[in-house]
Amino acid sequence: MACTILALLSNDDRPKISSMMGGMNVHLDILFDDGTVWLACIHCTTAVTPPRDVQDCILRSEYATLSWLRRIGFPAPAAYGYGLTAEPNIAGVNYIIMDKLEASPLHWSSLSSDQRNHILHQLAETYLTLELHSFDQAGSIYPQDTIGAFADSVAYEVNDHQIQLLGPFDTLRKYLDHTIHLYLHLIEASEWAVDDPIPILTSLKNHSTVIDFIYAIRMTRAIIYLSMINLAFLEDSNELSQEEEDLAAIFESLERSDMAGCIQNGRIFHQITFLLDTGDRIDDCKAHLKGFYKFLGEQNWEWETWHSSALEMYYGDPILQLLMARV
Structure with missing residues (x-):
């Protein structure tokens, strides 16, 4: 059946072309003569994209994940195929072909209470569907529904000119250990730009001392079924939003107190995640670090006191010594 790539007809329509650009992808509509619309998702290569081998892993995992979600009845677009530049590929770019779903961005603040409640029920159903199809390891999904290493633009190492992805991991402890040590390595190698790397280094090292605590309270499931970020905390608050x-409460009404507990007790993982993601923004990092320690019971924690104590505790660490010599 004949088709048309509409972008090729819109060379002078700047707003239309701009709407096709995402953060790391270009999205092109493919219109068939019968009115069906597919989407060509083309991965972009820029100065900040990971090496080609990592990009290929990310795309293969994205395609496999979409396919797996469809098979378990999850409302995901159907994916029809993909291409890699490393394989015979006449397009010359990495791409995935999938259905185009007609939808609009969710603006939570503009929804009525009934609309929010409806979405929360849908979210609960989504969590329960995913829980029925859990895996034994933490990693990324690849073809044949296998779990492999994390297909991530940051979670990889280069050893002897060979790229090594991280994972998969069979415990939360191993996942957090490897992730934190990776960030420490990026800081040491000046591959993660921060204004003041020393506080970030000491905070990451201090976090590794409480990982046993996290795993001991059996929080592996909780890191998967956290509340959505747009429902989450502000600054150093650990209070739940309404x-x-x-x-x-929805999970409790479904007699799933275990899932309710994931929402009620998952704030510490929000704090850890945001600490890693905001490490290059020191003021945000301070707030989330304070929230982290408040969760552990240190309600009077202060940055200045902790900072000086952490520097003293890790003064002999070779990475810290290297960073201090650069300042």
Whole structure:
């Protein structure tokens, strides 16, 4: 059946072309003569994209994940195929071909209470569907529904000119250990740009001392079924939002107190995740670090006191010594 790539007809329509650009992808509509619309998702290569081998792993995993979600009845677009430049590929770019779903971005603040409640029920159903199809390891999905190493633009190492992805991991402890040590390596190698790397280094090292605590309270499931970020905390607060309390109540009404507990007790993982993601923004890092320690019971924690103590504790660390010599 004949088709048309609409972008090729819109060379002078700047707003239309701009709407096709995502953060790391270009999205092109493919219109068939019968009115069906597919989407060509083309991965872009820029100065900040990972090496080609990592990009290929990311695309293969994305395609496999979409296919797996469809098979378990999850409302995901159907993916029809993909191409890699490393394989015979006349397009010359990495791409995935999938259905185009007509939808609009979710603006939570503009929704009525009934609309929010409806979405929270849908979210609970989604969590329960995913829980029925859990895996034994933490990693990325690849073809044949296998779990492999993390297909991530950051989670990889280069040893002897060979790229090594991280994972898969069979415990939360191993996952967090490897992730934190990777960030430490990026800071040491000046591959993660931060204004003041020394506080970040000491905070990451200090976090590794409480990982046993996290795993001991059996929080592996909780890191998967956290509340959505748009329902999450502000700054150093560990209080649940009204929507998070409502989501936990929905699980309780379904007699799933275990899932409700994931929402109620998952704030510490939000704090850890945001600490890693905001490490290059020191003010945000301070707030989330304070929230982290408040969760552990240190309500009077202060940055200045902790910072000086952490520097003293890790003064002999070779990475810290290297960073201090650069300042």
